[in-house]
Amino acid sequence: MDHRAVPRLVVAVLLCLAALATGCTGATVQGRPGASGLRDPYFPRAGNGGYQVEHYALDLDYDPADGELRATAVLTARAEQGLSSFNLDFSGLKVEEVRVDGVGARHNRTGTELTVRPAEDLEKGEVFRTEVDYRGRPKPVLDPDGSREGWIATADGAVAVGEPVGSMGWFPGNHHPSDKATYDVTLTVPNGYEAVSNGELASRTEVDGGRTAFAWRSREPVASYLVTAAVGRFEVATGRTPSGVSVYHAVSPGEAAGSEAALAKTSDIVEWGSRRFGPYPFGTVGSIVMPSETLAYALETQTKPVYSGAPDELLVLHELAHQWFGNSVSPKSWKDMWLNEGFATYAEWLWAEDHGGVGAQRRFDAFLTGDTSVDAAADNDWAAFPPADPPGAEHISDDPVYTRGAMVLHRIRQEVGDEKFFDLLRGWATDHRHGNASTADFTAYAQRRTGHDLKKVWDVWLYGEGRPKAPR
Ligand code: TRP
Ligand code: ZN
Numbered sequence: 001m002d003h004r005a006v007p008r009l010v011v012a013v014l015l016c017l018a019a020l021a022t023g024c025t026g027a028t029v030q031g032r033p034g035a036s037g038l039r040d041p042y043f044p045r046a047g048n049g050g051y052q053v054e055h056y057a058l059d060l061d062y063d064p065a066d067g068e069l070r071a072t073a074v075l076t077a078r079a080e081q082g083l084s085s086f087n088l089d090f091s092g093l094k095v096e097e098v099r100v101d102g103v104g105a106r107h108n109r110t111g112t113e114l115t116v117r118p119a120e121d122l123e124k125g126e127v128f129r130t131e132v133d134y135r136g137r138p139k140p141v142l143d144p145d146g147s148r149e150g151w152i153a154t155a156d157g158a159v160a161v162g163e164p165v166g167s168m169g170w171f172p173g174n175h176h177p178s179d180k181a182t183y184d185v186t187l188t189v190p191n192g193y194e195a196v197s198n199g200e201l202a203s204r205t206e207v208d209g210g211r212t213a214f215a216w217r218s219r220e221p222v223a224s225y226l227v228t229a230a231v232g233r234f235e236v237a238t239g240r241t242p243s244g245v246s247v248y249h250a251v252s253p254g255e256a257a258g259s260e261a262a263l264a265k266t267s268d269i270v271e272w273g274s275r276r277f278g279p280y281p282f283g284t285v286g287s288i289v290m291p292s293e294t295l296a297y298a299l300e301t302q303t304k305p306v307y308s309g310a311p312d313e314l315l316v317l318h319e320l321a322h323q324w325f326g327n328s329v330s331p332k333s334w335k336d337m338w339l340n341e342g343f344a345t346y347a348e349w350l351w352a353e354d355h356g357g358v359g360a361q362r363r364f365d366a367f368l369t370g371d372t373s374v375d376a377a378a379d380n381d382w383a384a385f386p387p388a389d390p391p392g393a394e395h396i397s398d399d400p401v402y403t404r405g406a407m408v409l410h411r412i413r414q415e416v417g418d419e420k421f422f423d424l425l426r427g428w429a430t431d432h433r434h435g436n437a438s439t440a441d442f443t444a445y446a447q448r449r450t451g452h453d454l455k456k457v458w459d460v461w462l463y464g465e466g467r468p469k470a471p472r
Pocket of ligand 1: 163164297298299300318319341396397
């Protein structure tokens with residue numbers, strides 16, 4: 001027994017005596033409510049405290065004709081404290097029943113919080129299973145910047161996109177990127193429709209009532225904003241990259257011709273990214289191309305980005321770059337968004353540089369001078385705020401997060417040289433693979449890995465207000 005065990009034993013005995021004095025029996029666990037949010041600087045109610053989800057099994061039955069979803073979500077989670085109740089983030093739809101470890105649980109809803117009170121308190125460290133039966137017509141979630149996310153019905157199907165908080169619009173969960181989990185998503189749709197989600201297709205089975213169940217499986221952890229489900233009359237194309245990653249494209253027929261050339265680059269992009277950033281982090285890759293009127297943006301949903309209308313090559317490159325930066329290495333909070341978007345944007349610069357296009361140095365200079373003959377976006381408002389400190393939730397996808405985020409990376413490259421810079425990119429993606437990281441994690445890592453003091457880059461480019469001057 002080590003010497004610290006003795007005082008711990010004394011404390012444990014005193015705690016037991018105290019518990020007896022307050023009338024609790026040995027068998028009863030003392031729980032308290034889990035927090036209703038994780039205090040994210042931009043979305044304080046997103047996510048929940050007191051537990052971490054290990055696995056989601058989502059069973060969704062969707063009828064495109066009437067837009068009705070009937071579903072069961074099964075969450076396997078581990079309690080991080082004694083819990084008398086805990087919250088899930090969930091918006092709209094009707095909760096029919098909640099069970100914890102097979103026993104009916106009381107629940108109530110306020111706003112986007114679903115509070116579950118198990119029949120018995122949960123013990124710290126306990127792994128428990130929460131089942132939620134729900135149904136209804138999902139409504140899109142409106143973002144602070146006015147864009148739509150969540151479950152988006154189309155003329156002949158639907159697609160789900162969740163950045164930053166849309167996933168609560170179609171399944172209950174711990175909807176914050178800091179709690180990643182594996183997923184099984186089973187979609188049951190009328191025969192004749194295709195249904196697609198992240199990861200690999202484990203089975204496709206005809207079931208009663210002229211319906212087909214598509215069982216999708218993500219073996220690697222996923223942040224919940226990157227989970228997708230898509231239903232439509234897609235054209236499906238499958239294959240394999242030279243290094244053995246399985247490919248699955250689902251394309252709306254009206255977008256097939258326009259998508260072909262860009263989607264055909266998928267293997268090249270995966271191989272190129274694997275050289276630049278380290279091994280591709282997932283076993284599958286592909287795309288979901290929705291009709292062009294579906295959304296005003298694309299999203300890097302894990303393994304299969306969602307496009308609204310035919311993407312071009314650079315958009316495919318951007319969304320696939322997120323598989324390393326954002327999806328495998330995920331932000332710890334929504335303040336760390338530039339770790340996603342700055343890196344994916346810089347990947348576009350590198351791709352051009354490596355494929356006979358404009359070099360990153362020339363592009364960096366063009367943004368400094370606003371030279372739109374080099375990059376059509378060079379006159380954007382990249383200096384409006386520092387990328388590590390957007391002035392509000394409605395600004396987390398503004399130009400500074402993308403362009404100035406990329407410029408931060410280029411500034412590091414200027415300071416440390418190509419060899420150390422590319423080692424840094426690869427090291428960052430490798431050492432944080434399938435995890436979460438913050439801006440502070442990155443700045444510390446960059447200094448350690450390159451052996452350079454980069455304080456001035458952080459002060460001026462990452463955190464500084466105003467428009468930085470050209471470095472001398
Ligand atoms: N991540 C997407 C991309 O760059 C863009 C995006 C879609 C986004 N929805 C968002 C960014 C919500 C921030 C917040 O490909
Ligand atoms: Zn992006």
